[in-house]
Amino acid sequence: MWCELLQVNFFDEYQMEGLSPEANEICLEVAPENISRALKTAQNAKAVKVKLTKKHCPCLTLSAELPSLSSISRVVTHDIPVEVIPRRLWHEFKEPTVPDFDVSIYLPPLKTMKNVVDRMKNLSNILVLEANLGGEMNLKIETDLVSVTTHFKDLGNPPWGDSASQSRSQSWDPEAMAHARVDVRKLQQFLIGQQINPSKAMCNIVHNRIVHLILLQEDMSLQYFIPAVA
């Protein structure tokens, strides 16, 4: 999963000094549940400050000023241990390129999709996600006893314009369904996590290879890649 947040839309103050002026980046590894928990407790905060500090080990120190019963705010501070990733490994953490997809389609309402996938998960481990350039998408599962298909129509296909990634989709038969078999739990994980209402949600399918889900909001982008299974 790849997610980008434009700092200017989130932070009033933002100061950062990367490794060097040429490599003005910092790469950290952190346990997501720690950050998640820290942020949860700061939900009602008046202000939150995040700093990279060195305590017993490098930490992301998150301090939140919370509303209190008195004039003096409550302050909660979380020291989240992080590991600094050395420069030589940065290449492993670059934004994945948009794969050369066959079909690109807008997703149906995520909530609807989640309901469908939740139920399908009970029946099968593998789900087939397929779509065509006519705005149609199907979610299918097939077992010995039963096969279930949910059809979505008139979803629309995003116009990517002329670019290298279009080469495959340009030669793709618009009526044909590009499909990929994916682990239903992975798809479910993506859908469960959606707390935001993205302004754009789309799905690129490389036939039999990858499902690439993209959520866009004005200040944030999120990409999720699910490899196809045999």
Next chain:
Amino acid sequence: MDCVATGGNVKVLAKAVHSLSRIGEDLYLEPLDDGLTLRTVNSSRSAFACFLLSPLFFQKFHVSHGRGFRCKMPIKSVQAVFRSLSSLERTVEKCHIELNSEKSRLTFTLHCKHGLLKTHNLSFQDCESLQAVFDKERCANVLQAQPRLLVDTVLHFPPSLEEVKASVTADRLLLKNHVENDADQAKAMRTELCLSSEEFLHFSVSAPTSITFCLKELRVSDGVLVFAESTDLPVSMHFDEPGSPVVLSVTDSVLEANFVLATLSEDSHCNHDNGHKKRPRTPPPADDFMCDDMDSYLIAMETSEMAGPSSRTEPRSSSEREQEEEQRPHSKKFCSFFFGSVLPTSSQTANQTLQNQDVLASDSEDEQ
């Protein structure tokens, strides 16, 4: 014994039982002239809770004099009587608790609407009197707050959190999670919450101090906090120096609830000048110092008569061991509040204790 609780007090009684059930497995019930006491202690003897319901709490409260009756029973059976708090409120008009001494049964009868009677006959065991030795009034530090404040505070800490360190100065309460295991040091997330004294209803600190205690009983249970919140009564916290138990209590005109938790003691602070009141226990050999099963975090059991079957499974609880043995702690460990004779500890090599406590030592030295 024969008593009747009516109306809203039935629900309070039920909540008290549920609250106690979070801490221990047995409910010790003893009617006194002061009222009905319901007590329990956890298996590691590091948490004790006691509810005293005064005679005024009841519509009728009759205690036969003579040899004081007391008993213990599995708390689950009492909980079964008071299942489903919401329906209790709607349907139960009165709860009658009566001792049937011939049959050795304690009968709980719920008088419900439409003339419905639900009778539970619970068998009980005779037992020693379970009493932790603590004195709230003599504690140097007392804080009192609306339960909401404490509930909100506890939310900031991870559900898995065991120990928390509370530090007070004249105008602040600082709560930190306590990380003791070396292996966890690097990975553990540390959380610290600072509350100003102004948020409390009462904040009286005699000298800045820090105590470390186990949060689990407060929240896995939510025993005292949920009870207080539901009854909307302020919670007070009484504590002294490290090693002395911390007492959380909720009081109103007809009931008093005390939750007593052991705190981590420090070498130098472990004073025994309270005579028989405080006996530190050296922890039995174990790798995980902070694991709940460990007796290191302990309340000494000082029981007046130790009946064989009623004592817990530890071999130490045998009655001949009532003498207090002077076991000086080699270093830090949890001193606890005591119920009685200090159970003599199995011998613990100095090396082992020191090893365990080294871990603690580094933590406490870091704090200001």
